[in-house]
Amino acid sequence: MSDQTRIRNFSIIAHIDHGKSTLADRLLEATGAVAERDMREQLLDTMDIERERGITIKANAVRLEYLANDGEVYTLNLIDTPGHVDFSYEVSRSLAACEGALLLVDAAQGVEAQTLANAYLAIDSGLEIIPVVNKIDLPSAEPERVAAELLGILGGSQDDVVQVSAKSGSGIPDLLEVIVKRLPPPSGREVAPLRAMVFDSYYDTYRGVVCSIRVVDGAIAKGEHVRFMATDLADAADEIGVLQPEALQVENLATGEVGYLITGVKEIDLIRVGDTVTDAAYPATEGLPGYQEPKPMVFSGLFPTDGDEFERLREALDKLRLNDSSLVYQPETSRALGFGFRCGFLGLLHMEIVRERLEREYDLDLVATAPSVEYEAHLTDGSTVRVRSPQDLPDAQVLADISEPFVKVMIITPSEYVGTVMELVQQRRGRMGEMTYLTPERVELHYEVPLAEIVFDFFDQLKSRTRGYASMDYEPGDYRLSDLVRVNILLNGVPVDAFSSIVHKERAYRYGRAMVERLRKLIPRQLFDVPVQAAVGSRIIARETIKAQRKDVTAKCYGGDITRKRKLLERQKEGKRRMKMVGQVEVPQEAFISALRIDE
Amino acid sequence: MSDRSVAVDEAAGERAAYIHIPFCHRRCPYCDFAVVDLEEEPAVVDRYVDALATEIALEPEWAPLHAINLGGGTPSVLAAGQIERVLEALSARFGIAPGAEVSIEANPEDWTRSHAASLRRLGVNRVSLGVQSFDGDVLRSLGRNHDPRMAVAAVENSSSAGYENVNVDLIFGTPGESVASWCETVATAVQLDARHLSAYALTVERGTALSRAIRAGSPAPDEDDLADKYEELVDMLPSRLIHYEVSNWAEAGSECRYNLTTWAQGEYLGFGLGAHGHRDGVRRRNVRRLDVYLSSIEEKRRPEAGREQLDPWARDKERVFLGLRRRDGVRAGRAGAALWDSEAGRRFARAGVVDLVAGRLVVLEPLLTDAVAREVLALAEPQAG
Ligand SMILES: Nc1nc2c(ncn2[C@@H]2O[C@H](COP(=O)(O)OP(=O)(O)O)[C@@H](O)[C@H]2O)c(=O)[nH]1
Numbered sequence A: 001m002s003d004q005t006r007i008r009n010f011s012i013i014a015h016i017d018h019g020k021s022t023l024a025d026r027l028l029e030a031t032g033a034v035a036e037r038d039m040r041e042q043l044l045d046t047m048d049i050e051r052e053r054g055i056t057i058k059a060n061a062v063r064l065e066y067l068a069n070d071g072e073v074y075t076l077n078l079i080d081t082p083g084h085v086d087f088s089y090e091v092s093r094s095l096a097a098c099e100g101a102l103l104l105v106d107a108a109q110g111v112e113a114q115t116l117a118n119a120y121l122a123i124d125s126g127l128e129i130i131p132v133v134n135k136i137d138l139p140s141a142e143p144e145r146v147a148a149e150l151l152g153i154l155g156g157s158q159d160d161v162v163q164v165s166a167k168s169g170s171g172i173p174d175l176l177e178v179i180v181k182r183l184p185p186p187s188g189r190e191v192a193p194l195r196a197m198v199f200d201s202y203y204d205t206y207r208g209v210v211c212s213i214r215v216v217d218g219a220i221a222k223g224e225h226v227r228f229m230a231t232d233l234a235d236a237a238d239e240i241g242v243l244q245p246e247a248l249q250v251e252n253l254a255t256g257e258v259g260y261l262i263t264g265v266k267e268i269d270l271i272r273v274g275d276t277v278t279d280a281a282y283p284a285t286e287g288l289p290g291y292q293e294p295k296p297m298v299f300s301g302l303f304p305t306d307g308d309e310f311e312r313l314r315e316a317l318d319k320l321r322l323n324d325s326s327l328v329y330q331p332e333t334s335r336a337l338g339f340g341f342r343c344g345f346l347g348l349l350h351m352e353i354v355r356e357r358l359e360r361e362y363d364l365d366l367v368a369t370a371p372s373v374e375y376e377a378h379l380t381d382g383s384t385v386r387v388r389s390p391q392d393l394p395d396a397q398v399l400a401d402i403s404e405p406f407v408k409v410m411i412i413t414p415s416e417y418v419g420t421v422m423e424l425v426q427q428r429r430g431r432m433g434e435m436t437y438l439t440p441e442r443v444e445l446h447y448e449v450p451l452a453e454i455v456f457d458f459f460d461q462l463k464s465r466t467r468g469y470a471s472m473d474y475e476p477g478d479y480r481l482s483d484l485v486r487v488n489i490l491l492n493g494v495p496v497d498a499f500s501s502i503v504h505k506e507r508a509y510r511y512g513r514a515m516v517e518r519l520r521k522l523i524p525r526q527l528f529d530v531p532v533q534a535a536v537g538s539r540i541i542a543r544e545t546i547k548a549q550r551k552d553v554t555a556k557c558y559g560g561d562i563t564r565k566r567k568l569l570e571r572q573k574e575g576k577r578r579m580k581m582v583g584q585v586e587v588p589q590e591a592f593i594s595a596l597r598i599d600e
Numbered sequence B: 001m002s003d004r005s006v007a008v009d010e011a012a013g014e015r016a017a018y019i020h021i022p023f024c025h026r027r028c029p030y031c032d033f034a035v036v037d038l039e040e041e042p043a044v045v046d047r048y049v050d051a052l053a054t055e056i057a058l059e060p061e062w063a064p065l066h067a068i069n070l071g072g073g074t075p076s077v078l079a080a081g082q083i084e085r086v087l088e089a090l091s092a093r094f095g096i097a098p099g100a101e102v103s104i105e106a107n108p109e110d111w112t113r114s115h116a117a118s119l120r121r122l123g124v125n126r127v128s129l130g131v132q133s134f135d136g137d138v139l140r141s142l143g144r145n146h147d148p149r150m151a152v153a154a155v156e157n158s159s160s161a162g163y164e165n166v167n168v169d170l171i172f173g174t175p176g177e178s179v180a181s182w183c184e185t186v187a188t189a190v191q192l193d194a195r196h197l198s199a200y201a202l203t204v205e206r207g208t209a210l211s212r213a214i215r216a217g218s219p220a221p222d223e224d225d226l227a228d229k230y231e232e233l234v235d236m237l238p239s240r241l242i243h244y245e246v247s248n249w250a251e252a253g254s255e256c257r258y259n260l261t262t263w264a265q266g267e268y269l270g271f272g273l274g275a276h277g278h279r280d281g282v283r284r285r286n287v288r289r290l291d292v293y294l295s296s297i298e299e300k301r302r303p304e305a306g307r308e309q310l311d312p313w314a315r316d317k318e319r320v321f322l323g324l325r326r327r328d329g330v331r332a333g334r335a336g337a338a339l340w341d342s343e344a345g346r347r348f349a350r351a352g353v354v355d356l357v358a359g360r361l362v363v364l365e366p367l368l369t370d371a372v373a374r375e376v377l378a379l380a381e382p383q384a385g
């Protein structure tokens, strides 16, 4: 159909909020892919949550037809990428479908951690990179300084930097020309067995699994039999098409083109993103280099506040997973919280998004236990157990030691905050790595920090201590031995599972103290004194007492009062029925929930 | 158990009447009774007394009454002649048994020597004085119209007028009241030699000025403070005053018969605005709006706002719930036995909160009575056999 020389496949990569979605909108408009009257803001961000939070969590591909100044019509395939650290694996798989990338930077903010992390990913993937400075309309814009920062990373000269305002549209025509001129066209073998990369997939209720594909070699035609090489699954290509951005069916996709593929496959789990699609009759001998499956890094228990909602939660998770294969979960029972699921997430944002979607789209009311990472427990017999929940930690008698995941953290900060940042990292048990001055005013810092220290409030702390100026990104590192203990919280001597936590030895006291104080305030007084204790093994490290209830009687019960008093007592009892018994102690579900929510 | 508990159970067989006199000089901030502001409606009192007489006449006949309680509001604002009309109406319709208790609630500022004496002559033989505290600051916080001197005078006026039984009504736990102030109040009441003492923890009722103030940030009564003061009270009272109900103490034989009837699930008639009655197993309550009350009586209709009749099991649970407020406890019966055999019952027994003595279920920790009552009321009926 089209000749590879008139195709450009590219992504926009940027730190969050630097204007990627807005720029995509402008490109769609400028090429007439959408008429201006149909333009909704951030057209490519389809999910409600994305729209509201302004984050892109699913890669989208759209095909633009562009009439260039040279009189030729080019096909531009814009592959949108997510802009948050939790989803960096999605960035790399989007990049694998491209030859080039626009590295977009906010003219008022400058290079940030994700700008850099994404730039490195693009460089590693061998992409041609066009530096673009956005938001030049802002009064606080410093396009020259920012351009200099970009060149410091990418090399090249000021003339290579394109300046735009995605908001006003200024600079967009130039940018389109630069895309055509500077980005290389695909260079696949046209006469060869089909090799197409699956760079995304999602589940559609009516059509089954829809794969986003990039044809690398050969071509794919509607109706032909294809084979997914890694899974060895063969099926007919029932439908192929392109997104403009609405779906348009085509008869075939040629070498270098990007589009979608629908086969008879109905189960999302059967399709592996990164797999290679080939012709079932004339298969390629070798698949394309794939990429790593994302691994969950953060774990948390999700429990419906209403125990009867467990099945609905399961159904909702099953549905979410159809479009989010990185979400993992298995049933978990908690004495305090009842039945729920231990869920694994790519990171904290992912966790938040999943929870919010469950609550909003599925109308569930959930409580989440404190996030945990995956520890490795080394046993005295030489074996290793992976621990995703504090309850799973083996007993001290058989436990030799524990290692925990570290991450490589990159932080970019104005140089005046270097000391503050170092202090924060040290408090979080981080180790200093390299330090590079991007410019005299801005520094790139590298650390290795236990993931567990990052997942709580590290990001918020970093932001607040640097007045919002620092940015960060992280990638998985290795496991290292650490001095970790499990703190158990005991109510009247009975452990309350939802509050156990694996923490560094030096943090144990602080955690235990905070938890027992919190619970003392939240749990109503009982008929007897209730000790609330924090313990490491058999050693009590903090204790509070919920004093026995002293007064539970209405002062007066006169003749005119009997029915009303009786009904009042009956209503109060109804309220108590919703209490959970922890041993002999009655605890309102709300107390557990509030204790867990205080962290938020 | 003493013989008294049996005597006290017999109150279940007595017949009582409650007459509600809704008028007050002004509403106290903690009060949620059916109250009519006397300053706003002075002319209505006579009409109301007429209505009471009519309502009494509308009630089907009964046998002579053992206990009459004129409550409020503030019955002491009525003139002797008005009280007389009410008592005459009761006597004409039902008769008043010889030796019956005829009790009136009075605010100290109304309880002059002459008023006390004229009511005594009409046959009123017990007075319950709304003293609340002998501390002027506490009285002011409670929004009361009297001062400590008037309270002392009211007790003395009662004795000199020849009342057989005088009750001093106290409230403890008012925010700002110290433990010392409370002890002082108790000591004064004891010195005055009252035969009967009621001491109520200040309770925040919904919809009152007090509850609004607390929501707006004023200090609320505190559980520990209330419990401390209750315990001080129990320690301080002389042995002649027997603790016979959660909030009531009396010399032997001077217990309030009307209240005993209530707690024994006995029957009583209720007349007046918002009054409740319990007769033939049915609980009835009157309307709480004065205009509605007056107009229905004047049209010779009973001013009923609602009624309730419980099934036998619920009724037995109600019996235990009420009886548990008495320090002598309550005959266990079906509901009491069911509690004793329940998981909750065992928990209370282990914690030393309840005991079963000679077939009577007794709450040993009166301050935890509601915890037990709640479990009683929630019991499912045990299957027969
Ligand atoms: N003033 C100005 N604001 C812009 C420009 N481009 C984007 N924005 C705003 O920056 C914010 C983030 O943009 P968005 O496209 O959602 O960023 P993304 O997170 O990279 O997708 C939004 O409020 C946009 O309206 C621009 O050129 N000028």
Ligand code: SF4
Pocket: B023, B024, B025, B026, B027, B028, B031, B032, B033, B035, B072, B073, B074, B107, B130
């Ligand atoms: S005097 Fe008694 S009835 Fe009247 S408002 Fe005060 S507390 Fe209520």
Ligand SMILES: [Mg+2]
Pocket: A020, A021, A022, A045, A054, A055, A056, A083
């Ligand atoms: Mg976006």
